[in-house]
């Protein structure tokens with residue numbers, strides 16, 4: 001399933017993300033040799049419609065000759081079939097950012113092979129580039145709070161999210177052996193310049209310093225829980241809609257990274273048939289502690305900080321409605 005090569009396919013950098021299947025058969029790992037052996041690992045298109053990372057790579061290889069690199073680079077181009085369709089994933093596929101914790105499926109074995117190769121190469125740092133569907137600030141995610149991880153994230157954004165669930169994410173697997181981050185650079189097509197600057201800064205560095213979060217002036221959040229809607233339930237983003245099971249407020253995406261006080265209206269529930277599912281890191285449903293149903297109103301019972309709240313119905317069904325976070329001090 002995985003194609004491994006040591007050069008960039010001819011014409012790759014002239015293509016659009018939805019044309020990559022012209023030169024790539026599927027998920028592809030490309031090891032490009034540079035003067036310093038330990039490679040920078042760059043991953044993008046794990047979600048086929050999240051294209052900013054690929055555009056940032058185009059810029060990178062316009063500036064740095066792939067045949068004469070100061071440091072080795074290993075590139076992973078993920079879900080090529082989904083990219084061809086402009087989709088996060090194809091209907092019958094696994095989510096390519098949920099296959100990195102081992103396992104026996106073809107996709108999981110492919111992911112394990114990538115991890116094994118990169119571990120053997122003593123990867124310098126790992127950057128996985130994503131976009132999201134909701135309105136969010138640019139932010140970096142880490143799965144460990146060691147100073148070198150926080151410093152790596154700080155090179156992209158002063159907003160840092162720490163999570164350990166979903167544990168099947170790529171950055172989680174890499175964080176076991178090198179500084180690793182996932183960057184979220186707004187909606188598809190946004191943030192190309194910022195991602196390029198970030199990659200270049202890491203690429204040209206000779207070490208990732210172990211700075212303290214307080215020195216870096218970071219806002220750090222911890223993802224506490226994942227919010228899901230039962231798949232059979234219908235959802236809309238018009239609180240006056242009477243036809244859907246859940247009708248969230250129109251400005252739902254505006255709530256991301258806002259500190260919501262107790263009693264904030266999130267939306268309405270038109271039937272008591274379904275309840276919102278909020279799972280903590282151990283998989284326990286904690287929705288009873290966080291939200292309440294007052295008549296048809298859905299309101300917060302605790303101060304909440306949402307992230308990645310989305311209005312994209314497909315993402316809500318395939319993945320989740322979003323996450324809830326708490327602020328942490330290091």
Ligand SMILES: [Zn+2]
Pocket residue numbers: 046047050097130131
């Ligand atoms: Zn993504």
